[in-house]
Amino acid sequence: MQSKQHFHLRDIILLALIGIIFAVIYFGADFIYNALTVALSPIGYGPAANDITMGIWCMAGTLSGFLLRKPGAGFLGEFLAAAIETFMNGQWGAANFISGFVQGVATELGFTVTGYKIYNWLTVVTTSLFAAVITFGWDWFKNGYSHFAPAMQISLFIIRFISIFIFSGVLVKIIANLLERAHVVRKGY
Amino acid sequence: MNPSIKLLLIIIISLEISFTNHLTANAFIILISVIFLFVHHISKQSFFKLMLVPLIPALALAITIRWFSPSHSWWFATILVSRLYAYCFLGALITVSTTPLELARSLEQNAHLPSQYVYGTLAAVNMVPRTIQEVKIIRVAGQMRGVQLSFWSPRLYFKAVLAAISWSDHLAQAMESQGFVEGQARTYAHPIKVSFRDWGLFFAWIILLQLCLTFFP
Numbered sequence: 001m002q003s004k005q006h007f008h009l010r011d012i013i014l015l016a017l018i019g020i021i022f023a024v025i026y027f028g029a030d031f032i033y034n035a036l037t038v039a040l041s042p043i044g045y046g047p048a049a050n051d052i053t054m055g056i057w058c059m060a061g062t063l064s065g066f067l068l069r070k071p072g073a074g075f076l077g078e079f080l081a082a083a084i085e086t087f088m089n090g091q092w093g094a095a096n097f098i099s100g101f102v103q104g105v106a107t108e109l110g111f112t113v114t115g116y117k118i119y120n121w122l123t124v125v126t127t128s129l130f131a132a133v134i135t136f137g138w139d140w141f142k143n144g145y146s147h148f149a150p151a152m153q154i155s156l157f158i159i160r161f162i163s164i165f166i167f168s169g170v171l172v173k174i175i176a177n178l179l180e181r182a183h184v185v186r187k188g189y
Numbered sequence: 190m191n192p193s194i195k196l197l198l199i200i201i202i203s204l205e206i207s208f209t210n211h212l213t214a215n216a217f218i219i220l221i222s223v224i225f226l227f228v229h230h231i232s233k234q235s236f237f238k239l240m241l242v243p244l245i246p247a248l249a250l251a252i253t254i255r256w257f258s259p260s261h262s263w264w265f266a267t268i269l270v271s272r273l274y275a276y277c278f279l280g281a282l283i284t285v286s287t288t289p290l291e292l293a294r295s296l297e298q299n300a301h302l303p304s305q306y307v308y309g310t311l312a313a314v315n316m317v318p319r320t321i322q323e324v325k326i327i328r329v330a331g332q333m334r335g336v337q338l339s340f341w342s343p344r345l346y347f348k349a350v351l352a353a354i355s356w357s358d359h360l361a362q363a364m365e366s367q368g369f370v371e372g373q374a375r376t377y378a379h380p381i382k383v384s385f386r387d388w389g390l391f392f393a394w395i396i397l398l399q400l401c402l403t404f405f406p
Contacts, residue, residue, distance in 0.1 A: 010361035012309030017353035044257030046249025
């Protein structure tokens, strides 16, 4: 790797390519999202589809953070993924830019609190926690979560945390471990 | 309108309608966006798709707010539906009227984004078809060995990221061997200017939105 702090041309291309890979795979997730929404709406839990799939949307940022290990990588990876997805005709339009921004900041903070030095399971927990809390705060306003019953708000938050922990936590860590074993990333300690 | 200013305007509008609950403003934004979309000759097919895509999540939110939330408010349900449509139409305004290349050039020249961000992202965007192809190949290769790779399979991402790492190396080397230097002053083959008209329009729309948010429900 080149100098620690700055993003070089190669890093930017890599981050954008990761964004594209995830955007390509996200297309599948859009269908899952819609199917879940239709299935859950009659029992009043339609918005839960958003929380169940939230972990999938946040994967690009966490993986970028684990891969490049530089301040800003988590944010850039997630934001570029969202921006590219907008141009690839994603479902969400302009909201993509802002969601990407929010999710990017959220993932980035998870790496910031570890001082960009620790990249192990503790980081998985911190990134998941920050991502869950901050994206939930955003949906509180944007998707009207503030109007739901308290019991529903709590269960939506728990669902969201589990989704983020499984997909952008555990799954991303497994991918990062595979990349470590292939000697394309440094060890986590 | 200048692409960077348009992007900024759309982000500001989207942020503002996220934190305010005004039906008239949302409806106004949708109406204006639809007019602009037709001015830019959006195809009937794309327009139809644009109408259809947010329908399911919008209805789900409306149903939840109307029948399963403590307030049972139709009013708030309509606001959420119109807000989702406003986001989608605003997003479409950018993708219909601006190509990624124009936006990248404008962000470099007008917003002074460092050149490696601009050209790095552009280089990657040109790889979109190859990336789609690569993900397909990885999946088919897996199937040939009797392994089904889905969006939860770490191996699918692992292999795709390995490909991305080698592509980014090659692309960066290719660009640098052609004389691309990070942070060096560049000349522009296609200069993009920001005119007074751009800023005038920007502030006019912002003010119009504030009036709409202040005086209408």
